[in-house]
Amino acid sequence: MDKSSYTAEDFVCDESFRNYCLGSDETAVQFWKTWIQDHPGKAEEVSEAQRLFSILNARQGNVQEQLDQLKDGILRFDMLKATIGEAGEDRSERRRERAGGEVDPNDGRVDRGDKRAKWEVGWRYGMGIAAALLVVAAAVWLLVPVKQTPPDRRTAYEIRSGVEPRKTVVLPDGSVVTLHSNTTLRLAEGFGRSGRELTLSGEALFDIAHGGDHPFIVHTSTIDVEVLGTLFNLNAYPQMGYTEASLFRGKIAVSLKDHPEKKMVLTPSQKSVVFNRGNIVSPDVVADSVLKKVSLSVDPVDHKAKEIAWVRNRIRIEDEPLASIAARLQGWYGIPIVFTDNEVKTYRYSGTFESETVVKALEALQLSYPFNFRVERDTIIIGK
Amino acid sequence: MTEEEQNRVYWEGLRKGDKESFFSLYNNIYFHLVRWGLKITADDELVKDCVTQLFFQLWDKRHRLNPVDNVRAYLFTSLRRMLIEQLGRYSKVDAAITQLADEEVLNELSYEEIIVGVQRDEELRQKLHRALQQLSPRQIELIRLVFFEGLTYEEVAARTSQSIKTAYNTIYNAMQVLRRLLK
Numbered sequence: 001m002d003k004s005s006y007t008a009e010d011f012v013c014d015e016s017f018r019n020y021c022l023g024s025d026e027t028a029v030q031f032w033k034t035w036i037q038d039h040p041g042k043a044e045e046v047s048e049a050q051r052l053f054s055i056l057n058a059r060q061g062n063v064q065e066q067l068d069q070l071k072d073g074i075l076r077f078d079m080l081k082a083t084i085g086e087a088g089e090d091r092s093e094r095r096r097e098r099a100g101g102e103v104d105p106n107d108g109r110v111d112r113g114d115k116r117a118k119w120e121v122g123w124r125y126g127m128g129i130a131a132a133l134l135v136v137a138a139a140v141w142l143l144v145p146v147k148q149t150p151p152d153r154r155t156a157y158e159i160r161s162g163v164e165p166r167k168t169v170v171l172p173d174g175s176v177v178t179l180h181s182n183t184t185l186r187l188a189e190g191f192g193r194s195g196r197e198l199t200l201s202g203e204a205l206f207d208i209a210h211g212g213d214h215p216f217i218v219h220t221s222t223i224d225v226e227v228l229g230t231l232f233n234l235n236a237y238p239q240m241g242y243t244e245a246s247l248f249r250g251k252i253a254v255s256l257k258d259h260p261e262k263k264m265v266l267t268p269s270q271k272s273v274v275f276n277r278g279n280i281v282s283p284d285v286v287a288d289s290v291l292k293k294v295s296l297s298v299d300p301v302d303h304k305a306k307e308i309a310w311v312r313n314r315i316r317i318e319d320e321p322l323a324s325i326a327a328r329l330q331g332w333y334g335i336p337i338v339f340t341d342n343e344v345k346t347y348r349y350s351g352t353f354e355s356e357t358v359v360k361a362l363e364a365l366q367l368s369y370p371f372n373f374r375v376e377r378d379t380i381i382i383g384k
Numbered sequence: 385m386t387e388e389e390q391n392r393v394y395w396e397g398l399r400k401g402d403k404e405s406f407f408s409l410y411n412n413i414y415f416h417l418v419r420w421g422l423k424i425t426a427d428d429e430l431v432k433d434c435v436t437q438l439f440f441q442l443w444d445k446r447h448r449l450n451p452v453d454n455v456r457a458y459l460f461t462s463l464r465r466m467l468i469e470q471l472g473r474y475s476k477v478d479a480a481i482t483q484l485a486d487e488e489v490l491n492e493l494s495y496e497e498i499i500v501g502v503q504r505d506e507e508l509r510q511k512l513h514r515a516l517q518q519l520s521p522r523q524i525e526l527i528r529l530v531f532f533e534g535l536t537y538e539e540v541a542a543r544t545s546q547s548i549k550t551a552y553n554t555i556y557n558a559m560q561v562l563r564r565l566l567k
Contacts, residue, residue, distance in 0.1 A: 060422070060532075061418065066435075070436055157433065
């Protein structure tokens with residue numbers, strides 16, 4: 001039977017047409033692509049046949065398209081790994097250089113008989129309550145419950161890292177995202193099909209797939225980030241008091257949730273910092289520092305930005321008050337940390353460490369300037 | 385070589401870091417996994433996303449994978465676990481469901497439940513539901529084998545002890561009915 005007299009029923013009953021729909025047979029795919037192009041008059045019958053097929057096939061999808069997306073994701077993932085570098089560089093070498101001639105009695109590896117606890121301790125206690133922009137007030141974060149419409153997941157699709165220090169996933173559009181611990185990504189309805197929007201709570205490194213008809217938009221509680229093919233890190237832990245978007249490649253536009261007209265376009269090696277409302281001390285500060293643009297803090301030794309040190313499996317602290325360090329440890333390890341003393345919060349430390357437990361991290365901090373801490377149930381309490 | 389033997393070869397390739405083996409394995413098993421997933425939940429997007437995620441994880445930990453005797457069974461179990469975990473997240477009675485699923489008490493969805501369930505449009509759901517009632521059980525069974533399981537007419541004929549011509553005609557007639565009712 002001549003295919004040009006085919007009806008929708010004929011198409012859908014044709015084995016090779018079905019293989020074309022499934023993407024399971026290269027020859028069939030090539031044939032039908034060409035044939036459909038050459039017979040525009042049959043477009044209506046063909047699309048009716050495709051519709052019928054998709055219904056009866058229960059939307060199993062097209063294996064070729066799915067495979068292409070996976071290939072793209074894998075490619076990005078391998079590139080991402082190459083970009084951020086893998087652990088295992090010569091740490092002692094770096095530490096010596098970083099010390100930069102400063103005499104630091106505590107510089108050195110703390111080895112307590114545990115070979116796996118590779119410490120890189122170089123804590124420097126810095127006095128001075130210098131204009132501490134980061135007033136990390138214990139932000140009261142009201143956990144807004146996700147609108148539950150189970151079991152229909154089409155409303156949203158959630159990915160959580162939980163206590164895992166890092167979790168990498170490939171999104172339906174081929175973008176690769178590495179989640180820090182205690183991070184949640186919620187994909188909006190129809191992600192990858194009718195749009196590319198998602199919501200982030202926590203921290204993640206994004207390598208966004210190019211193209212697509214839809215811009216890639218990340219929402220956080222304070223800002224929206226719009227992307228067109230790029231590599232960037234977004235730090236938006238609700239309890240942190242600020243939201244940071246750091247750009248490594250491509251271009252992103254950051255806008256304030258409350259004031260969408262306040263938009264800022266970032267170019268590579270720049271980051272935007274937004275201080276959450278409620279954590280800003282005085283109204284004067286609000287005007288200037290609501291949305292700030294600053295350069296990335298690049299490590300002089302390995303030339304990698306400290307903003308993504310977490311992907312490389314370590315926490316890097318540069319002259320930060322203990323309050324903000326505690327907030328980071330809290331995010332990293334997923335355990336609440338509270339203070340019983342205000343002065344301790346302002347103690348400042350610097351250093352980089354890779355560690356197995358939060359307790360060991362705090363012990364290392366104690367070495368350079370003492371404070372006390374104890375673990376009670378599931379909370380760490382820091383005092384003088 | 386049977387499909388499972390091929391899978392085992394690809395698996396070994398994957399463990400050595402061979403991308404081509406990895407993609408071939410995906411090609412070989414994609415529809416099996418999607419169908420298996422759909423029998424657990426009629427949410428095609430979740431199923432497809434989980435299949436992608438599953439393969440992504442395989443690639444990520446390729447050097448740590450152990451040899452397995454039955455690749456398909458291994459992947460089926462992994463997918464099932466992923467789906468149950470995701471479904472639990474969206475259900476108010478998550479704990480109960482997860483527990484049920486662990487005990488394998490969950491019933492597999494039937495073909496009709498699946499194809500109606502994956503439709504997002506409520507009107508189409510209703511139409512499809514009504515249309516299926518107009519078909520004979522034998523027509524539905526043949527449609528399932530051809531459209532869902534992806535069998536050829538030849539395979540269907542062999543399995544249902546009838547001629548290829550009869551199998552074709554049965555399905556053709558069903559398509560005419562469906563096309564009219566699903567307008």
